[in-house]
Amino acid sequence: MSKVMGERPKALLDVPLHYCPGCTHGIVHRLVAEVIDELGIEGKTVGVASVGCSVFTYNYFGCDMVQAPHGRAPAVATGVKRARPDNVVFTYQGDGDLAAIGMGETVHAAARGENIVAIFINNAIYGMTGGQMAPTTLPGQVTQTTPYGRDTSVAGNPIRVCELLSSVKGVALAERVTVDCVKNVKAAKKAIKKAFEYQMAGKGYCIVEVVSTCPTNWGMAPGEALQWLRDNMLPYYPLGVYKDVGEEGEQ
Amino acid sequence: MSDKVLMKGNEAIAEAAIAAGCRHFFGYPITPQTEVAAYMSKRMPKIGGVYLQAESEVASINMVLGAGAAGVRVMTSTSSPGISLMSEGISYIAGSDVPCLIVNVERGGPGLGGIQPSQSDYFQATKATGHGDFHMLVFAPSTVQETVDLISDAFDLGDKYRMPTMILSDGLLGQMMEPVVLPEAKDPTDNKEWAVKGHQGKRAHNVVNSLYIDPKELEDLNIARFEKYKKIMETEQRAEEYLVDDADIVLVAFGASSRIAHSAVDMARKQGIKAGLIRPITLWPFPEKTIKKHIDHAKVFLSVEMNMGQMVEDVRLTVQDKKPVHFFGRTGGMVPTPKEVLEQIVKLNGGEC
Numbered sequence: 057m058s059k060v061m062g063e064r065p066k067a068l069l070d071v072p073l074h075y076c077p078g079c080t081h082g083i084v085h086r087l088v089a090e091v092i093d094e095l096g097i098e099g100k101t102v103g104v105a106s107v108g109c110s111v112f113t114y115n116y117f118g119c120d121m122v123q124a125p126h127g128r129a130p131a132v133a134t135g136v137k138r139a140r141p142d143n144v145v146f147t148y149q150g151d152g153d154l155a156a157i158g159m160g161e162t163v164h165a166a167a168r169g170e171n172i173v174a175i176f177i178n179n180a181i182y183g184m185t186g187g188q189m190a191p192t193t194l195p196g197q198v199t200q201t202t203p204y205g206r207d208t209s210v211a212g213n214p215i216r217v218c219e220l221l222s223s224v225k226g227v228a229l230a231e232r233v234t235v236d237c238v239k240n241v242k243a244a245k246k247a248i249k250k251a252f253e254y255q256m257a258g259k260g261y262c263i264v265e266v267v268s269t270c271p272t273n274w275g276m277a278p279g280e281a282l283q284w285l286r287d288n289m290l291p292y293y294p295l296g297v298y299k300d301v302g303e304e305g306e307q
Numbered sequence: 308m309s310d311k312v313l314m315k316g317n318e319a320i321a322e323a324a325i326a327a328g329c330r331h332f333f334g335y336p337i338t339p340q341t342e343v344a345a346y347m348s349k350r351m352p353k354i355g356g357v358y359l360q361a362e363s364e365v366a367s368i369n370m371v372l373g374a375g376a377a378g379v380r381v382m383t384s385t386s387s388p389g390i391s392l393m394s395e396g397i398s399y400i401a402g403s404d405v406p407c408l409i410v411n412v413e414r415g416g417p418g419l420g421g422i423q424p425s426q427s428d429y430f431q432a433t434k435a436t437g438h439g440d441f442h443m444l445v446f447a448p449s450t451v452q453e454t455v456d457l458i459s460d461a462f463d464l465g466d467k468y469r470m471p472t473m474i475l476s477d478g479l480l481g482q483m484m485e486p487v488v489l490p491e492a493k494d495p496t497d498n499k500e501w502a503v504k505g506h507q508g509k510r511a512h513n514v515v516n517s518l519y520i521d522p523k524e525l526e527d528l529n530i531a532r533f534e535k536y537k538k539i540m541e542t543e544q545r546a547e548e549y550l551v552d553d554a555d556i557v558l559v560a561f562g563a564s565s566r567i568a569h570s571a572v573d574m575a576r577k578q579g580i581k582a583g584l585i586r587p588i589t590l591w592p593f594p595e596k597t598i599k600k601h602i603d604h605a606k607v608f609l610s611v612e613m614n615m616g617q618m619v620e621d622v623r624l625t626v627q628d629k630k631p632v633h634f635f636g637r638t639g640g641m642v643p644t645p646k647e648v649l650e651q652i653v654k655l656n657g658g659e660c
Contacts, residue, residue: 120514
């Protein structure tokens with residue numbers, strides 16, 4: 057007798073994903089969809105797709121979706137949420153989208169305490185355009201546009217988004233997670249669920265940063281990429297809760 | 308409300324939008340449109356609406372995109388440099404077929420330019436408000452009352468055709484006070500089936516999107532959108548004619564400059580010169596039907612604008628070398644006087660002034 061051990065979450069549509077082998081987007085999509093299912097909110101959720109590898113999320117999530125210009129997802133989400141306060145609204149953004157071109161929109165949505173969730177994929181590279189330097193590219197990291205390694209005296213320093221946003225009043229949750237192993241996947245899901253619950257409780261802006269891999273543009277096999285993430289990404293981007301207003305809300 | 312009230316152009320814009328059922332305003336301060344936002348910030352909280360000051364015009368137009376995608380009546384207002392910043396978002400809005408109202412209270416340019424009235428965003432409004440193949444419905448009122456009336460139409464037509472609409476005002480119309488009768492309040496039904504507002508488990512998910520990676524699919528969509536534009540060009544052209552039927556010299560002017568051209572026509576008539584005025588009310592679609600009616604009897608056309616000559620190109624395209632088309636304008640925030648326009652009319656009539 058065969059036994060069903062796990063099923064596709066209902067909020068994740070039964071369509072092929074376009075992501076490269078070993079990319080962690082698929083895991084994060086699944087976690088977001090599981091949370092939407094568990095909270096029973098697919099019918100009132102609106103997702104905002106950004107520009108980057110995750111641009112096609114509007115084809116993958118079963119909830120209503122709107123696609124935003126590059127970096128503008130927090131502003132588009134603000135418009136949706138202000139128009140439909142009873143809807144649950146989330147953005148799904150990469151590092152270039154959220155921390156470079158969209159940093160202004162991000163910080164101000166956070167400062168307004170905009171009642172939205174940002175799922176932030178930090179893989180230290182621009183994936184869709186073929187592997188250019190991102191605002192989170194590590195010092196010395198080789199990318200298509202830092203062929204000799206990121207020289208911080210020329211190309212500046214990588215931005216730690218959760219640390220930065222933790223200083224902003226209006227942020228209810230800023231947590232950094234990763235999905236390199238079962239334990240961390242479980243912790244990531246818990247953080248995502250908390251973020252959605254906080255929004256439903258009206259607590260304010262929540263961001264869950266997922267330290268992720270890009271095997272294709274890092275030029276590594278999927279397993280190698282996960283090890284590189286542990287050895288290089290996590291020391292610069294330590295996992296943890298950077299801000300959590302808790303049950304009481306912001307004091 | 309049917310009483311006549313004295314209102315500033317910019318405040319009338321805000322009140323007319325509220326009367327049209329708009330309860331969502333996103334904007335960023337810029338002169339000379341500031342009164343629109345200030346008025347909205349006062350009124351919206353009292354009527355259960357949303358006024359939100361964004362961190363930039365880039366953000367405010369994307370908030371408009373979000374609220375419009377969610378199916379509500381939404382607007383923003385700004386002035387010329389602000390439209391440049393919004394052009395990305397306007398292109399996405401057009402490409403996503405989202406209705407919204409954008410008000411441009413024009414000022415002089417290019418660059419930071421000046422804060423005095425101008426009409427130098429005609430090209431931007433009618434030809435290329437952003438990247439890609441698209442148009443907006445563009446209305447150019449010439450009085451505060453007409454501004455009020457057109458705002459209501461702009462919202463309705465935007466919803467009807469699922470497209471962004473623009474009121475192209477200027478610092479002169481925005482700042483002047485005139486008596487207006489405000490329209491009856493509308494309560495538009497919340498029934499946009501394509502909107503993203505949660506499917507409630509009752510339908511497949513809606514997607515509001517402008518990305519089409521398959522070029523054939525994108526071409527087909529653009530062609531379909533231009534079929535819609537063609538229909539709009541056939542049915543939505545608007546223009547006012549003043550003493551044109553027997554005119555030898557036909558002036559073409561919109562918005563604030565049409566008021567000056569109107570006075571100049573009166574002055575010319577007093578001198579026995581047969582001058583008339585065609586005043587485009589829609590700039591896109593350009594009212595070529597009205598102009599074409601008068602090509603045969605007109606001896607010459609004169610486009611009067613507050614810029615270096617922009618609409619004159621559309622007049623020329625319409626007249627097609629059948630008659631001479633001239634231009635007169637002031638720019639940089641300078642407003643032509645009726646006397647200056649009259650001098651042009653007299654000259655075109657073969658006389659000296």
